[in-house]
Amino acid sequence: MTDAQPHRFGPLDFQLVLLRRMADHQPELVDDARRELGVSLAEMREANRRWQAMTRSPRSRGAAARYRSVLGEPESVARRRIGDLECEARLWPVPLWPTLRFEVLAGPDGTVWNEWLVRAPGAAGPVLSTVADLRAWSCTVDEAARAFAPARPREGSAPTRWQLELTVPGGGTCVAEFSWGLLQRLLP
Structure with missing residues (x-):
């Protein structure tokens, strides 16, 4: 990713934006993913900086057009x-x-x-039957809500974060926090 000329912001950069928000709760998983992508911590931060600049620019195109320009069709x-x-x-x-x-x-x-x-359509989701199955990056908001119904949405701690109060087997509840729709952690 590093070269003298600025490059077009694309799918790799966008994945780094997703990872940057997840790093707040899962730094080890994010570091592993970042290494898998072959990018440095500085490159991840730069991708996030560029994304924030795009979203906050007075000349910014709408979110739908921005996603299409970054991710393609x-x-x-x-x-x-x-x-x-x-x-x-x-x-x-x-x-x-x-x-x-x-x-x-x-x-x-x-x-x-x-x-x-x-x-993804047609992809098998995880088996979620106990709280122990709720591991970081194991499921999406929708999957957790279905597995531990009734689920009650709660306000997240940042714009790309969601929380769900889940009903656990045997009674009681727990709160799951998601970033960009992917489970990050259970809150105490």
């Missing part, structure tokens, strides 16, 4: 109904997590409603 696009609202679900592969896809839900006017990692 979606692997798939499907109409989806959520309650009374119809949206478009756009999915992109994420090479670091081959069984996941980055999903952007966009409203009829193109406004991005949600953006996170989901299980």
Whole structure:
């Protein structure tokens, strides 16, 4: 990634942005993933800096156009109904997590409603039957919510973080925290 000329911000850089937020809770997993991608800590920070600059620029294009320019054409696009609202679900592969896809839900006017990692269509999800199965990077928000229903959404600690209060077998609850839709940790 390092060279004298600035390079186009692309899928590798975007994966580094995802990892940067996850590093707050899973630094060891992020370091392993970063090494697998062949990039330094400084390169990860630079990718995140560039992403933040793109999202905050007064000349910034909308989120939907930004994802398309960074990730290319979606692997798939499907109409989806959520309650009374119809949206478009756009999915992109994420090479670091081959069984996941980055999903952007966009409203009829193109406004991005949600953006996170989901299980790829047709990919087997994890077996989640006990709290011990809830390990970092093991499942998505939707998978945890289905496995430990009823689940109650809670406000996350940052814009790309979600929390779910899950009902655990035998009674009681626990709170799971997700970054970009991927489980990071259980809160005490």
